[in-house]
Amino acid sequence: MKALLPLLPLLGALAFAAPAQASEAIVKKARCVACHAVDQKRVGPAYKEVAAKYRGDKAAPAALFDKVRHGGSGNWGQVPMMPHPADKISDDDLKAAIAWILALD
Template sequence: MGMKHLARAAALATGLGLAAFAPAAQADTEADLNKAGCMACHAKDKKLVGPAFKEIAAKNKGQANVVATLADKVRKGGKGVYGQIPMPPNPVEKIGDAELKMAVEWILKQ
């Protein structure tokens, strides 16, 4: 097998490995969102108390530093962006920094 073939096989194996990991990572992220209480006010595709994740993703599409900005909003809480119902602060005890970053990245893909 030539070097090109080996590189392609390695890329394919890596791609397949990542593809197999993606559903598990998504399930973990959704579990983290449930555990932190996010799903009490948010849903993937419809407004509940807070905006749908799809609405958040659409509103923030293409913005610089959006993951850090949204993670900071989640940490501090706030109101006025999607209406007058406030979102309470969400401390690290509720959702860890790494889980929050993954959750924001997941939300932005909706």
């Protein structure tokens, strides 16, 4: 057991890196990156802007889920966000992507 102690920080980092990489892959596969980037505005806001806007908002995951599913406009400008149904991104993948976005600093 003592032999594993020096490895704990590395194991912890790997545990967090895998879900982050998986969630980033989800947004790429669903083509969210056509309109969004992590740290720069494109057609839509940067993911970091979204994270900052909703930081501490317990209702944010559900609100963002609905926004992605049904689309809409007015929150970030005049360009509407198109709806993204479950055949484009599954419920589980969408929830994982939203959690990843909201965790960005």
